[in-house]
Amino acid sequence: MDDAIEVRDLVVERGRRTVLHGISCDIPAGRVTGLLGPSGSGKTTLIRAIVGVQIVRSGTVTVLGHPAGSAPLRRELGYVTQAPSVYADLSVRENARYFAALRGLGAAEADRAIADVGLAAAKSQLVGNLSGGQRSRASLACALIGEPRLLVLDEPTVGQDPVLRAELWARFHELAAGGTALLVSSHVMDEAGRCDRLLLIREGRLIGDDTPAAIRASAGTDDLEEAFLRLIRDNEQAVAA
Ligand SMILES: Nc1ncnc2c1ncn2[C@@H]1O[C@H](COP(=O)(O)OP(=O)(O)OP(=O)(O)O)[C@@H](O)[C@H]1O
Numbered sequence: 001m002d003d004a005i006e007v008r009d010l011v012v013e014r015g016r017r018t019v020l021h022g023i024s025c026d027i028p029a030g031r032v033t034g035l036l037g038p039s040g041s042g043k044t045t046l047i048r049a050i051v052g053v054q055i056v057r058s059g060t061v062t063v064l065g066h067p068a069g070s071a072p073l074r075r076e077l078g079y080v081t082q083a084p085s086v087y088a089d090l091s092v093r094e095n096a097r098y099f100a101a102l103r104g105l106g107a108a109e110a111d112r113a114i115a116d117v118g119l120a121a122a123k124s125q126l127v128g129n130l131s132g133g134q135r136s137r138a139s140l141a142c143a144l145i146g147e148p149r150l151l152v153l154d155e156p157t158v159g160q161d162p163v164l165r166a167e168l169w170a171r172f173h174e175l176a177a178g179g180t181a182l183l184v185s186s187h188v189m190d191e192a193g194r195c196d197r198l199l200l201i202r203e204g205r206l207i208g209d210d211t212p213a214a215i216r217a218s219a220g221t222d223d224l225e226e227a228f229l230r231l232i233r234d235n236e237q238a239v240a241a
Contacts, residue, residue, distance in 0.1 A: 004029045004150050004181030005050055010059035012045050012204075019045050021204045022059065027183055027197075029149070032176050034195030035185040036228070042204040043185045044082070047154055050183065051079045064149060075103060078143035078151045082158070084135040085142075088128035092119055092138045095127060099142040113141040118167060133159040140168075150181045157191065169194045189225040200228055207235045 005027035012020040019042050027033045035043050048054035049061050052069020061068035064076055086095045096110035114123050117137040122130065127138050140156055151172075157165045169191075172182050176196065184195065192198055193212050200208030200215070208215050208231050212224060219227035 002029045003027065004064055005183070006060075006062040007046070007050070008060045008062075010046070010049060010061060011057040012042075012049060012054060013057050014045065018057070019204050020049070023201075023204070023206055024059075025199055025206060025209050027181060027199075029181040030176055030179050031196040032172050032182045032184060032194070033197045033199060034192050035183060035199045035201065036187065036189070036192050037201035039187060041201045043187075043201060044154060045204075046201065047079075047152055047183070047185060051077060051152055073150075075146065076149045078146075078148035080136075080139050080143045080151075080153045080156055082154045084127075084139035086127050086135065086138045089126065091124050091126055092130070092141070093123040095138060096123075096141050096145065100145050103146040105146055109145055113144040114138075116144055116171060117141045118164060131159075133161070133164065136160070137164075137168075144175075147178075148180070151175065151183070153182065153184045155185055155187070157186070157188070165191075189228065192224045192228075198224075200231060202232055202235070205235075207231045 003026040007023055007025050010020050010023040011018060037043050045054060049056055050063060050068055063073055066072050092114055096114050097107055100106060100110040114120055117140050119137050119141060122134060127135055130138060136159055143151060157168055176182055195212060197211055198208060198215055199206060215227050216222055216224060219230040221227050
């Protein structure tokens with residue numbers, strides 16, 4: 001399996017504080033990789049470095065064979081931020097058609113992406129009148145347009161009901177089966193088990209990088225939340241020793 005993203009010795013400072021302390025990891029194509037960690041641990045900062053909008057102190061981030069943020073990646077990468085990035089004064093369909101047009105694509109591709117996120121019934125509604133969860137899905141639809149090879153999704157299931165969350169995860173796995181690399185951040189541990197691989201981050205350091213099964217096995221528990229806590233304890237003991 002090829003790697004879509006290679007991160008090497010990444011150090012990032014924000015506001016004069018080091019928030020990523022030399023992170024190295026590989027994120028494969030054709031898999032859903034979960035990025036999990038407590039609030040403030042550095043998930044969004046790592047994502048920003050991958051999509052090329054974060055100034056980095058040192059280290060490298062290579063995306064689909066190119067330096068993060070370089071021009072050839074613009075059409076290859078779909079990015080959904082935590083705050084929905086769609087126009088409130090346009091309908092769902094108008095937003096999707098606008099993003100499709102930017103990629104040289106037509107109305108059919110826009111409609112496909114809207115249907116993909118379960119918003120077909122609301123496609124004529126103004127985004128400003130949608131619920132928070134619907135607005136996030138409108139944003140996701142725009143990122144799906146053009147079938148990017150890499151999808152980076154920052155907490156995409158926040159505010160979604162359990163049925164929709166299950167549908168979105170099923171869609172993520174369909175996309176991965178087609179070869180797309182997905183990096184999905186979450187702080188909800190019950191979503192961790194839905195990923196093919198997990199990156200566990202705490203205080204700007206990776207403390208786990210493996211499949212959920214391997215993380216459960218190495219921590220000696222079936223409960224991923226407990227496994228994460230044990231990894232934190234082991235990590236603290238190793239640092240103290
Ligand atoms: N613009 C900024 N200036 C200074 N420090 C920042 C800035 N943005 C984030 N930070 C700090 O960087 C650290 C990592 O933040 P980041 O947003 O990457 O965490 P996160 O894991 O994504 O958190 P959350 O789950 O709450 O979104 C935090 O300590 C945060 O306070």
